[in-house]
Amino acid sequence: MRLLVIGGCGHVGSFVVPVLARTHELRVLDMKSPRTPVSGVDYHTGDLHDEALVASLASGADSVVFMAMGPTAGWDSPETARLHFDVAVSGLYLALRGAVRAGVRHVVYTSSMSVYRYPDAEIFTFPDESTPPDATDFYGLAKRLGEEVCRTATVEHGIDALCLRLCFPMPDEEWPRNGRPRERAISTSGRDTASAIDAALGRRGHGFDVYAISGDGTGKMMSLAKAERELGWSPRDVT
Template identity: 65%
Template sequence: MRLLVVGACGTVGSMVLPHLARAHEIRVLDLVEPRAPVEGVEYHTGDLHDVDLVAALAEGTGSLVFMAMGPARGWGSPATARAHLDVAVPGMYATLTGARRAGVRHLVYTSSMSVYRYPLGGREPPPDQPPPDDQRLGRYPDESVPPDATDFYGLAKRLGEAVCRNAAIEGGMDALCLRLCFPTGEADWPRQGTAFQRAIATSARDVAAAIDAALARRGHGFDVYSISGDARERTMSLAKAKRELGWAPRDPTP
């Protein structure tokens, strides 16, 4: 498939793109140059708010993969919060406007389980102390429960999902939102950190496989899916992704 991937030079995009490029012809739009260009990928530097540019790059592509997000630097500052919200709402809206103008009717959005507040019943233990049982980790609600995050990052992601839903209603697009959990590159897998981070982390290979599965699902409008390496489903249900996308983690967390 020929894809336009927006935001592929960021942290998550950089680790996932090599996997996607093995199966697809990819055109990238990002504000920055790639740190390690992937062979065969066509890179373009530009602003996702530029509707004309997006429309030109989306011409002839079969799907848009939206991976853009705000910066990590200054996390929690008003400027960083503003940047994340700007990408997720006006940035996403402009990008989808350009994509629809080019005839693209399919979108995969890399959202986050951060659209929910910290899992009910959970508390994050010290990094060197694994949880004695599943309850200590807490559990996320399934996809039927509306997002409720109030922090700037979770809010930005849930508003991005709302823009995707709008595109499905207004523009007749298929818009699939993948709620990712701590995407982790091959060099850092299995992920280190707290018990909670280790439990829900997802390998870059599995993130790419989830995107592939979402690219193949068409004709169903807007939908959301929980994506995690938690194959034992200690913290969330992956039943919907298994049932509708045919996806399950191949690199399960310990």
């Protein structure tokens, strides 16, 4: 497939783009240049809010993969919170308008299980996808609103929009995540993150949907049954 990857030079993009590039033709849009360019990938520097630019780059694409997010520096500061909302709401909205202008009918949005509130307990069970998100912190709320932008686009434009609720995606060599037990339990390897996106690219004709994606293949903290059933995806690297 021909893909436009928005935000492909960030943390997740750094280990997902090389994997996707093995089987897809990639064009990447980001505010910054890649730290390590991937051979054969067509990189473009620009603003995802530029609807005309997105439309131009999305021309001929089979899907848009949106993995842009705000900065991690100054976490919880007013400026960082503003930037996360700016990317996940207005940025995503305008980028999808540009993609639709170019004739793209399919989008994969990298959301987060942070759309749900985290209890204080180290090990707990997340709600499944049928439960409405309830996060109120700036990051979880921004991701929640991003999902609503995707949902609205399916109604307004009749496209497919699949939201993958990722859990601590990280490079293969750093997986599983160190630190708190609950973070280690749900962390996702780079190759599993990439394969989830790849699986979502193949699901078409179903409009809006959401999927929990993590390395918790044994179901300690969440069910991955929906992703396995509808995407044919399950993690190879299991915590």
